[in-house]
Amino acid sequence: MTNGDTSQMVALFESISLDAKLAKQSATNAKFSQNLAQVIELAGCTSTGLDDRKRGNLLYTVAGKFPPNALAHRAKVVADVMGGDLKTNAQLDGCFEYLKRLGGEALSEAEYREAGGIGVVVSEADIEKAFDAFLGTGGLGERLRQERYRLVPKLLKDFRDFGVNKWADGRVLKSTYDRKVLDVLGPKTEADSAKPKKKKAKKKEDDAGAGGNGSKSKEELRREEEENQRNADPHAIFAKPEENNAVHTTVNFSDGREPLRISNTKAELDRYLKETGGRYMTRFPPEPNGYLHLGHAKAMFIDFGLAAKHEGGVCYLRYDDTNPTAEKTEYIKHIEEIVAWMGWKPWKVTYSSDHFDTLHALAVKMIKSGHAYVCHQTGDEISEYRELKKNSPWRDRPVEESLELFERMRLGLVDEGTATLRMKMDMQNENFNMYDLIAYRIKFATHPHAGDKWCIYPSYDFTHCVVDSLENISHSLCTLEFEPRRASYYWLLQVLGLYKPVVWEYSRLNMEHNVMSKRKLNRLVTDGHVRGWDDPRLLTLAGLRRRGYTSKAINSFCRDSGITKNDQLFPYHKLEHHARNHLDEIGERRLGVLRPLKVVIENVAEDAVELVQSKVFPGRSEATYEQAIGRYVYVEETDFREKDQKNYYGMAPGKTVMLRYAFAVKCVGFDKDESGRVTLVRCERVEVAKAPKGVIHWVGSERLPAEHRPVKAEIRLYDYLFNSADVGEVDDWLSDMNENSLEVVTGALLGPKFREAKIGDVFQMERVGYFCVDPDTTENTMVLNRTVTLKESVFTKGVKSGGGASRK
Template identity: 50%
Template sequence: MPGDSAGGGPLELFLKIGLDERTAKNTVANNKVTANLTAVINEAAVADGCSRTVGNLLYTVATKFPANALVHRPTLLQYIVSSKIKAPAQLDAAFLFFANTASEKFNLSEFEEACGVGVEVSMEEIEVCVRDIFYEKKDSILEQRYRTNVGELFGHVRKKLPWADPKIVKQIIDAKLYELLGERTAADNEKPQKKKEKPVKVEDKKTVVVAPAPPSEEDINPFLIFPQPEENFKVHTEIFFSNGSVLRCCNKKEVLEKHLKLTGGKVFSRFPPEPNGYLHIGHAKAMFVDFGLAKERGGNCYLRYDDTNPEAEKEEYIDHIKEIVEWMGWKPFKITYASDYFQELYDLAVELIKRGHAYVDHQTPEEIKHYREHKMNSPWRDRPIEESLELFEKMREGKMDEGEATLRMKQDMQSDNYNMYDLIAYRIKKTPHPHAGDKWCIYPSYDYAHCIVDSLENITHSLCTLEFETRRASYYWLLHALDLYQPYVWEYSRLNVTNTVMSKRKLNRLVTEKWVDGWDDPRLMTLAGLRRRGVTSTAINGFVKGIGITRSDSSTIRLDRLEYHVREELNKTAPRTMVVLNPLKVVITNLKEDSVMDLEAKKWPDAQTDDAVYKVPFSKTIYIERSDFRLKDTKDYYGLAPGKSVLLRYAFPIKCTDFILADDNETVLEIRAEYDPSKKTKPKGVLHWVSEPSTGVSPLLVEVRLFDKLFLSENPAELGDDWLGDLNPQSKIVIPSAFAVSSLQDSAIGSTFQFERLGYFVVDKDSTPEKLVFNRTVTLRDSYAKGGK
């Protein structure tokens, strides 16, 4: 046999390319595979050795490459050796490509595209994909626990991300299983035993302890990660997902005891929006975290307006925030404003100067930026305390112009953290304040005010999104410098949704430049826009809860995941009805002119009882969707065509006997049909319809607005200055003359319905007594529950 000698020959060659000894020996025992693999190694010019990864791919080429395409094998080997093809999935795609390419020439770009050459799938993309699959399969995973078929989960990921690194996929799946299930139990390690079918005798019956069912999504408590208020004394604890160690609160015993006495040991949190715009779905997650933690722990949550910038704030935004918080189902313990504490904040700034921790600076914003970038101290950093106190009082009295001076905290200009480079505490703004009036002409910065007000309100858990993580050091530095109580700070990943923008600056531009119809445009991810679109607060909260509260800042949630939650709710609550968007007249010739029948239709989804129906008038003249009629029939078409029958939903089969065309000989004006009251005909197609309530009287005329994704790209924010060019021109389609059943006539604004075959709709505020306007909330199609795209 070839390769018997351990000193050389094929065996040594195969070991050089990284094959394990067993595989190498099995290979040399097969003359055909040995010859193929030797030829492949020589063609690839790696006889002196290569990595194990490359060697395993070469072995696969030797055993599986299609024989009818050997002319292309050298090309493939160069892609393998250069690591342009480095995964088994890519190799399988290459085999398939060459198996279908028998000619000597082929398109190189088509080959690279087919094999995913140059495609890099990031860990973040894999994490998002795995998370979505776990969300979809959660019930079965919780039921099967560690008996879950990991290969099946792997297959779902490969289907969506064929070029992902399988090792990373496996690691993330294993980590996600551990996150969801926790440690393996003894029961997880037991082999399932086959149940023997045996009749049970009465005397054999014993008391059986039944294990509790696995928790459902509703049972999972996302707030278990947070400590109790009495634990607010730890320091320098490493936080998972952070880069190194980040600060945690460190309260002296007497400070913590005083705090606990004031709060009774209860959780106190706060939801602190800036009143400079409308709230969006990201704020829904913040509300869920802040109000939800307090509710779960039997504590209290403030609604606190972070109103330290009077130039951007309006009463409109203040009123809107209060209304939306209530609509989202949250009840604040108290409504407060940062401006309520302006005097205390000013007094503490004076104290900070007296302690040598702040100074008045005269640098311009450009100079401050330059000095901070080069870690240089301000020329005024070491000015005498008395001088800073005197200047700060002048700032307070309005004796200095805007931009002439700022009060800066004396922190650590040599720190590795940019947010410790002497942040601004106060700036001069001679602008009246919407809440505090014209009492002040200096205003505190967010970095100065936020942590102090948290402390003054005895907040136990100061929760915010991850972009504030680097400010944690400044947060604790300031409270420590003033000997104030320190809350527990914890950052979580912000909520990003595909096909939209959530930057307040971008949202403001969309509104002010009239790219959309106001802050409550149903295409926006503002909570006002979602409410107007017919999305309920409970669906939003369910969506947010399903995402969870983690520190993994790698996720952009697919829009169809939110739509899944919306459908789940509306399918249970929205009554069914029929509306025709683009009506086409159908005259049923074998029905009497004055014949009108009331048919029973299901009012509620999957209704089984007689009282869950509504009456639908059926008359000689009805209207169907124009898209449900064709002049030429095909096998895959289930609509109406000349000589063809369809079933009218809740009514009878009808057969097209004739049609009338307009002068252009293309546009159909009217269809003539006959109906079969015996229902003996069993057509495949089922159409929705609307009839004339009485002879010669048109159905109810309504306007319908169809909304789609606002942006074509999943992440328009990545497009830089060109983001507005990505707006979807079909994001809003208005149908001014749709026909509806007459029972909708008195529908109130905000009422929701399922338009059969069309989707879920809500009555818009633009409705008038003369004409109803409906907004489409979501379509009936649910791509998320089926795996999505």
């Protein structure tokens, strides 16, 4: 809009007695100013103006709040404003609610007038009667007498909406209300006029005794805030199915045609609600061309979660299987298995290919109605013509010719790549998703679900919206990159006369230092950059599961990420946080050392075997498991230093430490090999009156009886897969891979209790981290994947020991 256009609009709006500031604000909004100009034209005031501020403000309200799906009735509402039947915003709001439900269908004059209170006269006596009834609801009369004039302003708003009062004249209502209040309370007293005293802040100890926050630590307050966020319902933003008659989108055309303001008619909505019972119906629609990743976990949380929030709600698992050359049975089985692992139970498992017969019939219907044609342009030619916004040379071919060619395509009599069926949309549209999208293409390929029946296959653009409608989906939820496709989604359903679900787009879930594009994931797998789709460095759900992430932790992260349209690039520690919280809850504690250093306790007999009780969940449970300790033990090599240092709690010559769950030992010396590496630490068992500050973990030696000997293990430690936080900004993304994303530690020793562990079990290795038993585990060697470190930090290689032992 140019400055000249804006000035003209401001003058027009001021001519209907709008406030100058409001007129200027309105003129800067292109969409609203267009609506208001149309309303003024309908009112017949474009040239004459309107010397009536009240009516001018009502016209302003019509322009801003009129339901778009009922624009056919806007002229009537404007006429009733100008004729004096609609005098207040409350009346307009009542009419708008009625018209929103009605849409573009024929209006019932009686229902319309009743909804807007047209002709309703509310006398002073009616308001007085309403006041007496109002005080009788919910004990308001007694409350008014107790709180007196402090409550009077608060009750006025509720009184305005009570009974017939919403149609009353505002001034008469207010004066009557004030008079009735005076009758009940009498004149204001000195106490009524006094300002209320401010409450003094309670002392911290009082707050603590009353359950307040005064004595809570920052960590306790942070956890409380997180709990409040978790308890909030992220699905509350979605409209109810019975409200699905608003305008979903406006489709503009380049040739001057009237824009399509697409919505369900009242009849369509009523029919839909009758068929479905008004329940929430969603779908999780993955394409079976790869493994599911963390972004799909968020989609599942939204799709299945919305249905689960409402009684009777259901969610389909629908395979979007329109491309037979990219899809595999392997992926289909994986998806169903992962959905179950994530804790979701589909109402039905369906395939887009289940509807191929119906889709074909609808394509024929489109050709017959002039909305589709067979085109012989190549892919490159189609791209070129779209760049130039040029129509295909075959766009206007006769309907009969397209029908015959489409049938030949179906029968396999047309070569692959030489013809497509395209939707006749608008090649000059401002939205490139209206550039005559492909509806069908030829592919001589066996479909993993439909078999060999078809040699033409529908496109995603043709299939997705139609199947949503056929399956009675109430809420079609997808990521933001599909937002430009709203126009084509709804245009097709409008052309076919099908029910239109609500479409709602949310932001993709992206993580720092990793990728979740299926194309990139497939490249990583097929080119051998990772060990497969379930490589624990990937953010595939199979990879996260193998690494030790639980479905509960992943769903908790998805909930915490929210349902928003804002771009999201999450730091990895956010995901780790949820994993750590759940693993702390379920991961039994075990002892193990990653890089063993041998210790001899010289004053313990060679054949000594002492049984000690170790805690399964220290500090939370009295449950224990048994371990043996003898003359020799292994500790973490980072828990020994040749010289003691300040704030160091591990082993050092002359220093005493506690062996976790066992006894205290004092270091009396150490041995080195020729390279200067410490190979043996010599200690003595000591009795102490007070336990030392340093407590270190250990495992027994191979000299113990067989059932008490340590378990040999390979430990896999993971770092970021990519060096850059935002891999999407890196042109040569493969060159950004972190060469040290996996460190394999061989020769680790685990406590004998690990022999009972099964593949997939998760543990907390005390002072080391949370680990999961990997499927590569053999009879001779257990393989553990580190899921996360014990504390929130960047990824660390090896054991993050800092000053050695933990402080007791």
